[in-house]
Every structure is written in C-alpha cells, then in structure tokens.
Amino acid sequence: MREIKCDVAIIGAGPAGLAAALSAKEHGAKDVLVIDRDTDSGGILQQCIHAGFGLSYFHKEMTGPEYAAVFREKCDQEGIRFLFDTMVTEVRSAREIICSSTEQGLVKVYTGASILAMGCRERTRQNLRIPGTRPSGIFTAGTAQRLINRQNEMVGKSVVILGSGDIGMIMARRMSLEGAKVKAVVEIMPYLAGLTRNKVQCLDDFGIPLMLSHTVTRIMGHKRIEGVYIAEVDDQKQPIPSTEEYISCDTLLLSVGLIPENELTKGAGISTNAVTNGPEVDQRMQTVMPGLFACGNVVHVNDLADNVSIESELAGKYAAMYAAGTLPEAKAQLNVIAGEGVRYVCPHHVAVTDEEAVIRLYFRVSEPGRKTILKARSGKKEIAAREVRRVSPGEMDHIDIHTQDLTGDDVVICAEGVK
Amino acid sequence: MIHTDIVIIGAGAVGTAIARELSKYKVDVVVVDKRDDVGGDASKSNSSIICTGYDCPPGSLETAICRSSRMLADQTVKELEIPFNVCGAIMPAINEEQMNILKDIYDDAYKNEIFDVDVVSGKQLLDMEPELNPETIGGLYIPREAVIDNFLFVVAQAENAAENGVQFLLRNEVKDIQVENGKVKAVITDKETIQTKYVINAAGLFCDAIAEMVGECDFVVKPRKGQFFILDKNTNCQINHIIYPIPTPTSRGKLLLKTIHGNILCGPTAEDLEDKEDHSVTAEELAGIETDCKKLVPNINFSDAITQFAGLRPNRIPAGFHIGFGKTEGYFGISGVRSTGISCSLGISRYVVKKLQEGGVKLERNFDFNPYRKAIPRFSEATDEERDALIQKDPKYARVICRCETVTEGEIVEALHRPVPPTTLDGIKRRLRAGMGRCQGGFCSPKVIDIIARELNVPPESVDKNVPGSYILTGISRQEGGDHHA
C-alpha cells in the first residue's frame, strides 16, 4: 500500500472541500491534499449549470461550474494537491485515511488533521414509502440533473415532480427548456420548501402549477411509470381520499430533501445528530474527535453553496491550526440548543477557549413567519437579538454571538413569532 | 430453429436448479424465460430463508424434499461460493396459549425428523436476542434455519449450468407447446422455435398457463402477494436470528431477520390476488408489517426503511406439491411449490432427475461436469492486501461506483462478462448490490447505465431497468449534426 503524508487532508472537492482547502492553506498548512472520487473538482456544482451561486459570497450571480472554477483556480495557484478518481474507504482516525485510487491503488494518507466534506445525498421514494408499483422512470431530481446536464441523456417527456425543494424546481425549468411537459409540482407542506426566487423563475415562468398541501398517493405502471395519483392532505399530512386525482406521466422526479452523507463519519465511530443527520461540531467545525473537522452539507444541509463556503473556511482554518498544534484548547463545551420556533442550530456546541471571537450560528426555523425576532440566550441572559421581516424553513438564518457574552450556560436560539 | 433434448420453462430457483442438476448428464438442455434475467418472480422477491422443513406438513412430499434440500444447500453454497448464513431461527411466545401452539409445531418438527428443534426458556431467548419483546416467556429454537443471497443462489446455479453446457434463452416468452401424436415436439416462444423431446414446466406463477398448452391443467395458480420492508444496515435495533411469529391457521405470519448482507428484513404479508403482475406496495399492508413486527421486536425502527418490495408466491389450487410426467408424452409438470421454492429447489432438482430416469429418459453421467463456480471478488469484503492486489490487476477495482454498498467498476465489468450475463440495471443490482443501499441507486445508476452500455456495446437509452419496456432514458438531448458550429 502506498503512503502519502500531508498537513491537512480533505475528503471531497465540492464547494465545502475547496473552500476548506484554500482556508487551510491561508492559515499556514503547507501541504493540503483534497481527495475526490470524481475526475475533476466541483462536486455537485458541475451539474448545477443554472445561475444563483455567488450572490452573497462574490456579490455577483454565477453558475455552479463558474463558482467551482474560481475556487479551483485559486487552489491551483496555492499549490493545493488533488487526488482524483479516488474513493476514501475508511477514516481510521483524524490522522489516518485509507483510499482507493485508480492510478495508485490503495493509499494510506497520514495527515495532521482531516476535514470531512462529502456533501449529501437525496431522499428516495423508498424513504417516503410512496405506495404503488416499482416501474422505471422514477428519479431523484439530482440524478435526473446529472443525466441531463452531464451525461447528455434525457429522462422523460411528461413529468410530475414531488417536492418543492430547489433542485426539484430547477429541474422543472430544465425539463421544460429541454422540451418536456412538466405537469405539476406537488408539495405536501402548505408552504414552499425551496427559495421563492426559484418558484418565480422555474415554475411561474413556465406556467407550471404548484400544488401545496398535496402528495403522491400511488405510483402506477408495471414497466415504465404511467401515471401517479395525487391527493390533498389534511392537517396531519394524511391524504384525503375524496380529493385523489390521476395525472398521467412517464417520469416522476423527487425533490423531497437531502440527507448528509455520513458513511465515513459513522465508520470512524462518530454518531450523527438526529435532526441534522450529520456529525455534531463546535464553532470551529471540529467534531467530537479531536483533529477531525467537518463542513458543508455533510454536517447539515445548507440552502446556498455560498453559506457552505463561509462555514468551510472555518473548518480549513482550525484544521490548519490543529495540524500545527496551535488550536486553542477547549476549557469547557456549551451546547447550542434549538429553542422555540427553531428546528436546529449549527454548530451544535461552543468550545470555550481563550480566543475572543464572533460566532455565527446558522439555523432553520420550524415554520414560516413574518416580523420575527431572532434571539440568542446564554442561560437567562439575552446575548443577541435581531428582527427579520420574513423567515422560512427553506431558507437558513443566522445570528452572531460574542464569546465574551457567554455565561457558561447552554446557548438557546429562539425565533419569536414563529409557531 | 434450435434442437435440444430438454426444454426447461422458467429460470427461477426451481428451473435453474434442475438445469444445473441435468448438466451433470450428457443431455442437451435449454432454459427459456420471458424475463430479462434469471431469478424468476417469487425466487427473487422473498424472505431469503433456506428452511429445514420443521413446519412442513408431516408425511408430505414437500417435507421430504425440503429436508433434503437443506442438506444439499451446505454443499452447494460451497461449490458455487454463494453467501449463506446458518443463523438459526427462534419462535417466541408471550403467553400460555401461544406456548400451546408451539407444542404442536414442536411435535410436527419431530414427525418431520428435525430433531434439533428445541424448546427454550424466555430468558434463553432474550439472551440470544436482547431486542426481543421482554414479555417473551419461552419459545422454539430451530438452529439450522439459514439465510442465503437468494438471487445469487439462482445466478450461481445458472452460471455453473451454463459453464457445463446448458443454454439460457432469456426474453423468450413461451407462446405454445407443439404436440404431435400425443407427444411433445417443440416449444414455441415469441422469438424461437425449439424442437425438443421433453419439456419441464417450472414456470411457477404461470405454470398453469403452460400446462394448459398441453391440455393438462386441472388446477389454477393464484398469486399470493408478500410485501416486505428492508431497513438500513446502520439501524440501531439489531437482531441476529430469524424471528418467526406464532403462525395462525391461515398464515405463517410476518417475520424478521437479518439478511445475508446485514439489512433487517420484515414481512411478508399474505394477500390473495388475481393479477399476476401486481407487485405494488400499499400503505395499509406496510403499516400492518410495522404493527406485527413490533410485537416481536418492539424497538425495530421503520423510519430506517430503505426500501419496500412485493413478491408473488404461486398459490396452487388445490394445494400440494405435484411433480411428475403428464399424460402427454415428454411433458413433465411441477406445480404447488408455493412458498418454499428457494428452500426446496435443490431437492426438487434431484427428485425431478430421478423421476425423469424412472420415466425412461436416458441420462448418462457426464464426468467432465465441473461443480465449481468462482464468485466475483468483492471489494467491500476484501482485506487491504486483497484490495491492493485487485487494483493492481485491474484499476477499475479502485473506482467505487456504488458508494452505499461499495461496489467497484471492476466488479460490474466482471458481472457483465459472465455466463448468463445481466443486461439491465436490476440485473447488476441483484448480482452486486449496486443500487441496493440507502440511496437506492440515486448516485450509481447513471454510472451503471453507462458501464452496461459501454461493455455490451449498446446505446444507453436501450438499457432497461428490468423487464422489456422498463426503459430509463428517453434519448440523448444534444446530437451532433446541428447546423450551428461555433
């Protein structure tokens, strides 16, 4: 088995891995190695050929491949090493990774610190337990996106999309532009799952009906899918049988949520959070295993790649410090708790150190709301508050807290004005 | 026109086992099946158990066959390198009434000469299986009940039969059996005419329609649907034995087990239907599996379900194993193998060959028969040294295509060049598990389609999910020959 040494090893060359790599380099790691199973960097950005990236990070609108290219170019200038066509099969510890490379065979990487940046996967028809037959023609939206945008393959002509997540809406537009008929986007919740911008530009622009509080109740067809039954759902999200109607289609796309990809994390003996489905991290993006960091959608599913980049820079910075032996030691650890109106907060913990810093806590609310007051408490003390005009579970919010305000009690985040 | 000695209709567990058994003799055998792949219907969608026969009807042919099949399995899985785990089964009871039912089952097991079945205490059962319902007061332990990779079980036998000269004609639907002067003459499919002396009807769910072709159908076969859940390997609540419920007079009930690949399986339901194509899963029946299985293992977590599926058992009316020659010369029928097809197939194959000989078929031993079949080397199960060696030999073994089950391109390419190769996405999935994990092929299926197309030299659009007509892609979206060249 070949052996490679580096200061910081990063698993995944998507938006998280690239930003983490650059930041690690910037913060003193000499030898940064990025490992990816694809033949090039960018990860899922390569199939996201639509615009909408970079608005907050670069203050201009870019497509996925362009967003990736900016990071990649900087990586190349900085002399960051890439190992492509290589699958990490095991994270043995924060300092030892095993991977399988077409060019080099089995490789053992010895590193000063590691960063998990594997991204996420899509929820499936089976996760939702949609009843009916099991024909062909049922795709997750991201799989269809890959086939159309990278492999030059069309997946159908007459389409129903379940779930109003961003990828689903973006695929509604893509399928329409490619000449397919998108008959409906069906969403079980009474509100949109993705960004409003996408509803306007992907559905309204093409006259595609959005059916809120509806779901697919049965899949029909023995060989290729022939149609679906859809029905309105009640308050308990149970289909109302009298509202069931049939829509014929040859394709069903699912955009029903993403799940952090944590095979390797679990293999390393790290458990995942029940709400975020990723490893728990502190404000430095360090997992419970010292020296093992995680960032991007492997930790929690972000709404925008821009947020992934910002968060991943933290992971890169602190991993570089860990590798150099300069990471401030945590004197205590506080939990960050999702309070009223909040579904989850990331990071999950605050490591109390001598470092004075502003900590940005990302979170998602549990229900949509307007004129909402976002608050952070440390024990009984309010340590941050701000009012926002609108919140939605489909869009992440954040609140900044200062380390010097922490009381030693757990930090609770609330969104007042949300059910 | 093809000429052969024996045509076997149906490439499920039974047909394939017979094919392999016959390949030990100097006789020409052709297996036809309308499906895209071997594995049939009931044979690929079931609980994957090889039974001992402890609960078969005492004194029946089924019991004798099932018992001998279980013995044959030990040797067959070694010869053919089929994943097999003798995990043992338990049947727990939570009250005296249930204990009384167990007593009858225990008595039947002894009548069936399955003497290793034992009555054990509740404490013993809870020690063996800590997640069991804590109210368990006692139960049965059936130590030789086993789980197998039921699909590879069929594939491995087909591959070995093919290596020993059997011809497989897939995607060939039998339309008629030609009979002349009371004697079988040919089997006619939608693509071929096969002249033959003998026909063995191993068509399972459709064996009544085949029997009808020679006018020998004094029975009907109705589908009995079984729905199942498969849970993620990582689910917290784990079990290690097959856990059987106490059977009712009408059904053996819904069981739990850990499959040969480490997933928890729960099911099946038992729904009597008319439609032999109805493989749908339904919300009500799936909910019933949840309720029933939680009675046995209360903490089982169905939110970790990664898939649900349904199989159709061929329910013969009237019931019972019926194996033997018919009135038409050369016609040999097999029917009534309802839910023990996987369990009984090896025994059936021996029994069928003996019956053929008794019926005057001249079968001379082929001493060149090679009983061994090498499994595809599995990257996920290999040690670091073995992995390194595989990659050195073929770099495609480094390229992981299915990340959930860690299946490499090397394995997929190998599978596509085997005897009786798969041609579909599901064919690859069933052989290698690519697409069987928690993302259900979301990540790997576009890549697997490309590999199949490349290796078989066909356009990607022609790669089906499984049966003909289950196309996945509808064509390429950008074609050369446009008038704009930049």
Add this chain to the structure above:
Amino acid sequence: MTRKNIICTVCPMGCNITVKADGSEIISIEGNECKRGEIYARDEFTCPTRTLTSSVLVTNAKEPLLPVRTEKPVPKAKFGECMEIIKATTVHAPIKIHQVIIHDLAGTGVNLIATCSRDV
C-alpha cells in the same frame, strides 16, 4: 386598467408587488418594501429578462456537454428561440471558461458564453 402581481426575487423577502397599468404605461407600484423592488417590478412588467443557462454538445473532450449561459439577461420571450439554437450547436474542445460560444444569440444582442473550461 390592468393589474399584475409580481413576486420580487431581489432578496429573500419575496415581496408581493402589484403593478397597475394603463396599457403599457405604469400607473402605480405597490407592495415593495424597498426601492430595488420597484425597479424589479418595473422591469418585470415591461420586459422580463433572465439569464438563460443550458449546455451545448462538445466534441473531443472527456465529457459530452459544455455548460453555457447568456452573458447578460435576455428577454424571457426569446427563450424558445435561444434554446433551438443552443440545441443545434456543437463546439470542439479545447474551450476556455467565458469563451464566447455564440455571438448575438437569437438577435438578442447578448452572447452565449461557456461557464466551464473543457480540455481535450
């Protein structure tokens, strides 16, 4: 008088803006929380434009497709025409990111550019 409801996409607020007009002449714009919303609504009402993203066939490269976009937003009404040209276009690697693939796409005065490099 006509009314048109527009959801603003400038920021995540997603204001519901109502534009009242007499023919093509805008009489009032209401519902926007900021000035940017007014500009957006005015543009949306008179001539809605979008950046069109797609892909063209590329030969001589490792991947079959080259992702592309319009350099500036183009009128929504021209999407169909633009797509027909895009679908009929083949380019040859190597291609550099932001290289012009088609000048003046469908008479919009806007170029179609590559959003990715493609090596041979």
